[in-house]
Amino acid sequence: MDKRLSITLDATWREGTLTYNDFTLEYKSELPLQIPRYELDTSVRIELDDKPTLSGIYLPDIDFSPTRFIHADYGEPVSALQGRARCDWIDSETGDRDYSWDETEWAKTGWTLIRRVEGEFIDVPPEGFFPEGKPEELYNWPQREKKILQEERERITCWSGAFAPFSGRWATIINGATQYTHTRTGQVMLEFEDKQGKKHRACWSLLKRDDDGNVFIIPDLMR
Known part of the structure; x- marks a missing residue:
C-alpha cells in the first residue's frame, strides 16, 4: 500500500x-x-x-x-x-x-x-x-x-489512562500520524508516542474486537 x-x-x-x-x-x-x-x-x-x-x-x-x-x-x-x-x-x-x-x-x-x-x-x-x-x-x-x-455509526472509543472495555485492535491519529495497539479488556489504554518519543493523551477508536462483537456504540447499551 x-x-x-x-x-x-x-x-x-x-x-x-x-x-x-x-x-x-x-x-x-x-x-x-x-x-x-x-x-x-x-x-x-x-x-x-x-x-x-x-x-x-x-x-x-x-x-x-x-x-x-x-x-x-x-x-x-x-x-x-x-x-x-x-x-x-x-x-x-x-x-x-x-x-x-x-x-x-x-x-x-x-x-x-x-x-x-x-x-x-x-x-x-x-x-x-x-x-x-x-x-x-x-x-x-x-x-x-x-x-x-x-449512515456511519459512532465507534466505541477509550481515552489513554482509562480501562479498555473490550479486547481488540484500537487506533488513534494525532497530528497526521496513525498508531495502532492491541489491548485486552481491563487493560489501561496507552498514550500516543510520537517520533520524538514524547507521549500524548489520546482517544483510541475500536477497530476490531477479539470476540468479533460490535465495535459501534448502541444507544443505552454497549454489547
Missing part, C-alpha cells in the same frame, strides 16, 4: 491508478478497516499559471487528471497529466473492461489543496470503495461519501 501511495510523488501517474483501475485481489487484502477523512481546502489554491507557495497534495480543476504532490519550491506553474482516450480492451472470459488511459497529454490547470480532517475517519467496506472497477465509482465519490457519513 505504501508503495502505491508513494506514486503521488510521480507526476506521470494516471487518473484511476489507485482507485477503479487498481482494485486487484491483492489490493483488497491490504485494505484497512478505516481511513482518515480528507476534504478540499478552497482557501489554498494554485491558480492557473501561478507558482505554488505551499507544499501538499492537490486536486486539479480539470477532469480525468490525478491528484499530485506539489512542492512549494516547484518554481513554475504546474500542469496535470490528463486522460484523453481510454483503452477499449475487454476480457473475453470475464467480460470486464480495461478502463486505463491509452492517450494522455499535459494540460494547464488550477489546483486545490487536499487536507486531512483531524480526528475523523471513514469505515472501509469489505469490498472497498471501488468494487466494480468502473470510473463512475470515482466520479460519484462526493455523493457516495455524503451517504456514507450519514
